[in-house]
Amino acid sequence: DEPLHCPLKVGILIPSSLPTYGGAYEFEHTVFAEALKRYYHRRSQSIKLIPIAYDAADIKVWNIDPTRCLILNPKLIKNENFLLSRIEQKVSKLAGHFFGQPVGKQLSDGANYIDILRSNIDILWSSNPNILTTQIPFIITIWDLQHRLQPFFPEVSELGEWSWIGRQEHYMNVATKAFCCVVGTKRGSSELTQFFGVDPSRIIVNPFPCPEPLIVEGFEDHSILSRFNVASQKFLLYPAQFWSHKNHVNALYALKILISSGSDLKLVLPGSDKGTLQSIHSMACRLGISEFVIAPGFLPREELVALYRNCLALIFPSFFGPDNIPPLEAMSYGVPAIVAKVPGSYEQYGNSVLYFDPCKPEDLAINIQAIMTDHDLRDELVVRGKALLLRLSPAAYLDRIESLLLQHRVALECCTLAR
Template identity: 35%
Template sequence: MKVAIPVSAAFPSAGGGYTFESEIVAALIDLASEIHHQVTIFSGAKGDGQETPHPNLTILHPPSQLMAGAIPAVLRQGMSLAHASGSPKLANQADKVQAAFVRRFILQNRFDFAWVLAPAALIQCPRQIPYALTLWDLQHRLQPYFPEVSQGREWGKRERFYRANLPRATYVVTGTERGKAEIERFYQIAPERIQVIPFPTPRLGDAIANHASTKEEFLAQHRLPSQYFFYPAQFWPHKNHYNLLKAFKTLVSEHKDVALVLTGSDKGNASYVKQLIHDLDLVAKVHILGFVSKEELANLYKYALALVFPTHFGPDNLPPLEAFSLGCPVIASQVPGAAEQLGDAALLVDQRDAAQMAWAMKSVCGDEALRHNLIQKGLTRAKSWQPQDYARRLIALLDEFESIRYCWPNSTSHPSNT
């Protein structure tokens, strides 16, 4: 089959979506020789390997294709200015131009199937062809009170999207059985069309494999104390910085040398979090580093006392898996599905209970045997499911669907001897 894989997130600042898509793309490139389909990856990020790693796998960079003359020069310039402006509305319009180009390309080149790694990428797929859709969560149904899934027209936009596109998907892909149950519950999708493929452990350790700095060097560079808890999360309300800060306030009353490090882009809640830090008299104890590079992120995990991950959303989250792979103990919220994703490798706490969170942080500070046990279980969990494992499941589903797809004509990949 001719398979299109559109990628939605072109920038690391997009967070977990960028990490997930880039990991799967990299794994598919690694496994190119095992793929007998003709796969084209539409990558918004330059440098994802414009060279062809194998005859059956091609990587196209749609913005470059557009800039090469497929649209008038004035429109090309407008797209560049839109992304450079930092305006979400202008960037959204530029993305629509790019999506229209990809849709036309897929139709004109008679693709058989599309694998959509993130809901935002579905806009790049013409609905005339079958598709698989990876789904992260349905929190607008489960927790509609959070502003990021309800304010403005966001709730209705999400609901219309899922109602229109989940029933038509060949496969709906989720990371846990809990996620599968939610899809069945809210959208009445036939269970046999819902595929559970656990999210893989990101290969973040590769970022420091060849140029790791010592702990002393790294901490001095960033002016960090020797003992700190770490929370990498964009500043959304559902990330629950509120209860984390309350728990940390309790912790520092007994462990005065411990700090808290926060990273991530501002999604509208950063000023509120900074005010909480001030009100709780934690300004000297909380370090906000903003968006950091992959190398910095890996080192922050590596040298932390533990990751504290109190998010209200789930069940699939990547930071605990990143922490596992770098020998960082994990304290995570007990959202439905968390135990399925993380097993017994993490301390799970009620994300609404700051006292319980503080107890877990104190336990990691004071019990070296517990910390060592969490590190070892985390490393084992990290190794058990890698991006190449996920990619092989993806390839297996393409193989499974191939005989069905050839029941009607389309691409030049149709076997000539049948």
């Protein structure tokens, strides 16, 4: 017999963010890789995945058939109704791209791009907070709403970040119109309802998955550790870009406390400079601990993995959260994590990490000291972390997205009737 339903045509933008984006990059690439594996290469009977690319180069990276995707063409006429990512908005305000049809074909009249979308897909799915258009059903992923909770940090308030051309207007325009908003925790759901009035029935709590651990030959670790002048189990790791909210200050103060008590631990801070690196260097010098602090800049994932596998512990003092990826990555490499206690963090990590007040360096120092001296505690955290990750696989994340789509299949079919 013929199946009752046709496959849902789900459009998803191919990730094009750079590795220097950190956790955002890892999250988007993890989700997209799992979606390709499940719905594209295996030809699912229930969902037909249609990748959408900024240009032909994107599809080559992922080994995608160009005849089975849509290509954005940034050279065609701009239109204010086409929503860009917020990063591009800063450059070109509300200007946008137009769609080209499958590779090799371009529109002569960009005004028809919505018709092309409607004829090719039933719903758009974005693994980030941005969406191509709000004029057809779409699912959007909300990472955080920290501009409402902690607007005093410059990265969410300066240069229009908070204002009508920034986060506030973006979420008012997008989150309130979404078919569904995906968040990682119940805390994220309540914030979305509180700040933007989104009905809870249009929010799905889907815990963020942990990226698959990278397999790297162990013999390479020694040369990488030597280059950074650190020894295995003799350093702390905090991989984060140098934003104000990342709270490197707490890490330095905690390290000072430990060194003053006789410790010879070092602190490795991989990450791109977003404006605070020089100040962190100056603070380390003022505290007299500069020789114990290594800031190597952005590192390729292979080198970062060597640091994960050999550090005493990962520390994560960021004021922003929850849904931070590095503590999960640490667990995947068998490393304990010490994480700032922020709203929703316990919901994400449970008892698999140690918590501290991000405003109290002495609190962080006490937890580091516990990891150094209590080997049973360290081993127990590793075991708990592995157990948590069993529930946070990319496959489990896609299971919940698929369930959402199929649960509302009839509503989506109704939306296509007038096309």
